[in-house]
Amino acid sequence: MSRTSLTRYLIEEQHAGRINADLRQLIAVVGRACTNISIAVSKGALGGVLGDAGTGNVQGEAQKKLDVISNEILLEANAWGGHLAACASEEMDHCQPVPDTYPRGDFLLLFDPLDGSSNIDVNVSVGTIFSVLRSPAGTEQPTDESFLQPGTAQIAAGYCIYGPSTQMVLTTGHGTHSFTLDRETGEFVLTQRDMRIPEDTQEFAINMSNQRHWEAPMQGYVQDLLAGKEGARGKNFNMRWIASMVADVHRILTRGGIFIYPWDKKDPSKAGKLRLMYEANPMGLLVEQAGGAATTGRERILDIQPDHLHQRVPVFLGSRNEVAEATRYHREHD
Numbered sequence: 571m572s573r574t575s576l577t578r579y580l581i582e583e584q585h586a587g588r589i590n591a592d593l594r595q596l597i598a599v600v601g602r603a604c605t606n607i608s609i610a611v612s613k614g615a616l617g618g619v620l621g622d623a624g625t626g627n628v629q630g631e632a633q634k635k636l637d638v639i640s641n642e643i644l645l646e647a648n649a650w651g652g653h654l655a656a657c658a659s660e661e662m663d664h665c666q667p668v669p670d671t672y673p674r675g676d677f678l679l680l681f682d683p684l685d686g687s688s689n690i691d692v693n694v695s696v697g698t699i700f701s702v703l704r705s706p707a708g709t710e711q712p713t714d715e716s717f718l719q720p721g722t723a724q725i726a727a728g729y730c731i732y733g734p735s736t737q738m739v740l741t742t743g744h745g746t747h748s749f750t751l752d753r754e755t756g757e758f759v760l761t762q763r764d765m766r767i768p769e770d771t772q773e774f775a776i777n778m779s780n781q782r783h784w785e786a787p788m789q790g791y792v793q794d795l796l797a798g799k800e801g802a803r804g805k806n807f808n809m810r811w812i813a814s815m816v817a818d819v820h821r822i823l824t825r826g827g828i829f830i831y832p833w834d835k836k837d838p839s840k841a842g843k844l845r846l847m848y849e850a851n852p853m854g855l856l857v858e859q860a861g862g863a864a865t866t867g868r869e870r871i872l873d874i875q876p877d878h879l880h881q882r883v884p885v886f887l888g889s890r891n892e893v894a895e896a897t898r899y900h901r902e903h904d
């Protein structure tokens with residue numbers, strides 16, 4: 571059987587009427603940008619790309635050199651194709667409309683250029699997360715407000731993981747599919763059609779060092795996980811935490827599990843750590859399209875009407891029955 575490249579997959583989706591030519595081009599361009607980021611990441615110390623950039627971002631985080639390089643690669647690749655109206659990124663204070671010197675298209679692209687950047691210097695998997703929205707009708711010059719659409723409005727979402735192999739996981743609203751980068755041909759090849767997350771799991775992913783700051787329903791839920799077979803849940807749970815959301819979500823898409831980044835009392839705004847527009851929404855769509863669920867512990871992530879570009883939310887996602895269970899602890903407590 572011949573291999574299905576990302577290019578061929580996208581053309582077949584276009585012929586089936588599920589995506590248009592501009593979206594096909596946009597995803598292909600993001601794929602090429604991710605290939606370039608993958609090359610930069612894999613050079614490691616030999617490429618002079620490790621360490622801090624010496625600057626900060628709007629999130630209040632110290633930027634790594636690769637945060638900045640990856641952001642630049644994505645911006646540059648998407649500027650001139652004519653398919654985009656504007657980009658927004660974790661690493662930029664405000665959105666960046668396509669320069670007037672280039673044709674402007676209908677789509678808005680959001681990205682976390684390098685997710686898990688605390689792991690770069692220790693050579694652990696990192697990734698790029700992206701989300702595509704349509705520019706609101708009649709918008710001449712997109713602004714930050716143009717991006718404030720709920721996750722249900724996403725036209726496409728995906729991530730690229732830079733691990734032992736580089737993979738792109740993509741949805742355009744018709745299932746979640748995985749492509750592996752063939753480093754010899756430079757081509758992404760379809761390696762798993764229709765990823766499915768098992769409905770039940772015995773594995774959870776959480777940063778336990780924040781436990782003392784969690785609210786009561788989180789304490790109760792995790793206590794019952796840790797109680798194992800003898801406790802209320804009647805089964806043993808294993809724990810994994812890579813501290814790259816891309817890598818933790820990739821494991822969950824591959825073999826199930828629940829990923830949690832809850833709100834904790836260090837943050838009086840009750841927002842959580844992860845960003846709605848660049849992390850929670852795209853991952854929420856990918857997970858739902860693979861039969862899983864994504865909530866804030868109380869409501870479906872994709873239903874949230876954002877009120878600002880860099881909004882943060884608590885995240886519970888993965889195996890649907892386990893997400894329902896965690897969500898039940900919160901709802902019963904309220």
Ligand code: AHG
Binds near residue numbers: 682684688777814843
């Ligand atoms: P980013 O590197 O894009 O800023 O995101 C980091 C996020 C996410 O990838 C991960 O799940 C989480 O931060 C890790 O947080 P802790 O350092 O609290 O474990």
Ligand code: MN
Binds near residue numbers: 660687
């Ligand atoms: Mn960051």
Ligand code: MN
Binds near residue numbers: 684686849
């Ligand atoms: Mn991130």
Ligand code: MN
Binds near residue numbers: 683685686687
């Ligand atoms: Mn990031």
